[in-house]
Amino acid sequence: MTKTRFCLVRHGETDWNVARRLQGHTDIALNAHGLTQAIQLAQSLKQSNLQFDVIYTSDLQRAALTANALVEYFKIPAITNSDLRERHLGALQGLTINEAPLVQPDLWQAHLARELDHDMSGGESITQFAQRIRHVLEKLRQKHLGQTVLLVSHGGVLDMMYRIATNQALGAERIAVVPNASLNWIFHDGYSWQLDYWADTRHLDGVALNNVDL
Numbered sequence: 001m002t003k004t005r006f007c008l009v010r011h012g013e014t015d016w017n018v019a020r021r022l023q024g025h026t027d028i029a030l031n032a033h034g035l036t037q038a039i040q041l042a043q044s045l046k047q048s049n050l051q052f053d054v055i056y057t058s059d060l061q062r063a064a065l066t067a068n069a070l071v072e073y074f075k076i077p078a079i080t081n082s083d084l085r086e087r088h089l090g091a092l093q094g095l096t097i098n099e100a101p102l103v104q105p106d107l108w109q110a111h112l113a114r115e116l117d118h119d120m121s122g123g124e125s126i127t128q129f130a131q132r133i134r135h136v137l138e139k140l141r142q143k144h145l146g147q148t149v150l151l152v153s154h155g156g157v158l159d160m161m162y163r164i165a166t167n168q169a170l171g172a173e174r175i176a177v178v179p180n181a182s183l184n185w186i187f188h189d190g191y192s193w194q195l196d197y198w199a200d201t202r203h204l205d206g207v208a209l210n211n212v213d214l
Helices: 015-019 032-047 061-074 105-112 126-143 155-166
Strands: 004-010 054-057 078-080 148-153 183-188 193-200
Touching: 004 126, 004 155, 032 061, 032 183, 054 061, 061 078, 061 148, 126 155, 155 183, 155 193
Parallel strands: 004 148, 054 078, 054 148
Antiparallel strands: 004 183, 183 193
């Protein structure tokens, strides 16, 4: 039996996270706290003597900057993959969770209801997003059978990977929390995906914000 392990990391904090503003594909940098979180994350992983065969990151800078801290400690180059981007939230991107119900009430209700085929006016439907994440996760698993992969991405992406590992329905209400700079582990045992442990933030000083781009 070949076990392939994935350590899933959500990017560090951004100013838009603090403002509870929906980021989606908008390319927002880490704030000062987020950069500190990335360093704390990297230090913790290094001190735990974990070894990784490869590092992957979303091409959006909040993930790439988080990955850079890991690269510094593990001396492994990060491979950029645009399929690891957050879900594109269409016309909701750039709005706070307080603004969205006022500016885009119909879209916001569709978002809250998790309407699977709604693309949020020019964005990506949940169904399309799920297909993208399933495809990239399986592609990386096949490429790195039996290895340990460190993957830096986004809250919505990690929520989708949680759903894959636990067989949670796409339309079901979110149950997984995905804090900034959290550590989350899943593995494939050669037969199916399994959840190892989730939302570990013991390595961080202070509060880590949960994801709103779901």
